[in-house]
Amino acid sequence: MRDVSLNSNRPLATAAAPNELAWLDDPAIAPTLVMLQAGSLRAVLAPAVGGALAAFYEVTPEGPLHWLRPATSAAFTERDPLRMASFPLFPYCNRIRDARFEFDGVAIDLAGNDTRFAHALHGNAWRHPWRVGARTESSVDLHFEHEPDSRIPGDWPFRYRAQQRIALSGGALVITLSAQNVDDRPMPFGMGHHPYYPRTAATRVHADVRAMWHADADVLPTHLGPHRAVDALREGMSPDAFELDNNFANWSREATIAWPDEHRQLTMTADAPFDHMVVYAPADDPQLCVEPVTNTTDCFNAVGPREQVGGCVLQAGEELAATVKWTPQRG
Template sequence: MHDPVPATGRQFEIVGGAARAVITEVGAALREFEVDGVPHVESYRADELPPRSAGAVLVPWPNRVADGRWVLEREAQQLALTEPSRGTAIHGLLQHVPWTVVEHAESTVVLHAMVPVQPGWPVPLLTSVGYAVDDSGLTVTHTVQNLGGRAVPFGLGVHPFPRAGAAATDECTLKLAAATVLPVDPERLLPVRPPRSLEGDEQEFRRGRRLAGVLLDTAFGGAAPLPDDPDGLVRHSLTGPAGGGVELWADPVFDWVQVYTAEDFPGRGRAIAIEPMTCPPDALNSGTGLTVLQPGADWMARWGLRPF
């Protein structure tokens, strides 16, 4: 007899000061993150698939591709429809594949995975994600390298479900550094018009808004650092009723953020995903926010979580 492998593969724990995180082999997902024993992301069991894509790395595109179709240099591409109910390809190609650990120290872990040439994706990419924890929180570093012989566009996102410790989601206040919202078809959640300004809009979250009664599966754009931000970072936050919470910070290339309120997250009920993205839904068709990676070139960006 052998011990069964959990659905998410091997588990890689990292500890730095009072901070601790657990990363999964399958999908390189963030399964746990806590400081002083206080949880700051929604978690799940190692032997179940990530609920609602919790903690997933979304590459070479985040969110949805309409009908799984896009065009590269006049060549039509057809991706598998991984969200058949909406007729879309969702969240990239690496959610459910094992990643290779290339470094694992006490407070850091780095995993690599290859996006091979396949139906709908004609250029190979090598991607990595590095997780590091210390007393200040969690830092996540992503790289993507073009291993092919021609340029290819891509996008990247992540799917954490931050939480303000033990506070109920409906008691928390969400604050976003976003200036626009992307109108979508309510059935397929695909863009139907260009982004519109949030000035005076009921979905304005720049000043903070309590989440009780709020339902979202919404892409917000124009996320940018405040003019006086010393580090030049995009900053979103979730604050509990007692004033503490968690900040999600990101490099300015993550100028989109998808916010999704789940009603049935296991063990929690209401939960909220705050998903930094480099491009909006259906970007492989619109071209909005895509990064074009030349042969042999690489790309790097960071985001993280900071309890307060």
């Protein structure tokens, strides 16, 4: 993480053009999607691609106004949630150092679960299709059930069920995440969602946070402490102010992504235990993520008070549920 100039010459992404939803009319893709609508709001789900959200936008006379960065066509052909609008994180968020940790006196080895990454990343639910359950015009339930397979290198060794209830309600996108430990032993656990936002030169991120987890070259936490980004977020931080891929602990569980030149903003609110927030704003890159999560990176190995590290242990049969809401506002 390093400071970068506010006057960076890198090309900045603008709100997506209407033709970036061309995949809605693709006969190979459209049948796999779930479209939700309420008034002028639309949410498109891609259950087959990690239970991901493909788009969240508003229908306007000028075309779709995107509140999250929409999926690319390649996201579908390559089944890549990283190029979706957002995707669920189960049973932990972000990285686990060297894909290993110890729990209850047993060494857990996740190495090999994804050879693209040196460290285990984002759990396993985003790598599998989700099943469509109950559905209305404005809501849908998506389900995922994990059964460990010892033949698969790095497979998560605990049985669990996860669900997303996704709804357009009250002028907002509302996602309730839940998980149940269906194993016969305790299971370490964390969850979250990974939204990408349109990033322009005028974008600002507002959030009340207490401290930042500083990170090493592998984007793994070293210590919790002050940073100028903490004050910048409270005042309205430009994604170009710092190069960030960091966790922020003990935020107020509310953040606003604003586009003041476009006279609009999107406010994200979250329930406990989403007590941690990740900001991913790389330099020379159009991506911007502000993620609600229950745990800091590498929480199963991290040392520190629970309120700083996050995550939890689900006992056999125990269930955890919490809601995140994104509310658009124009004018």
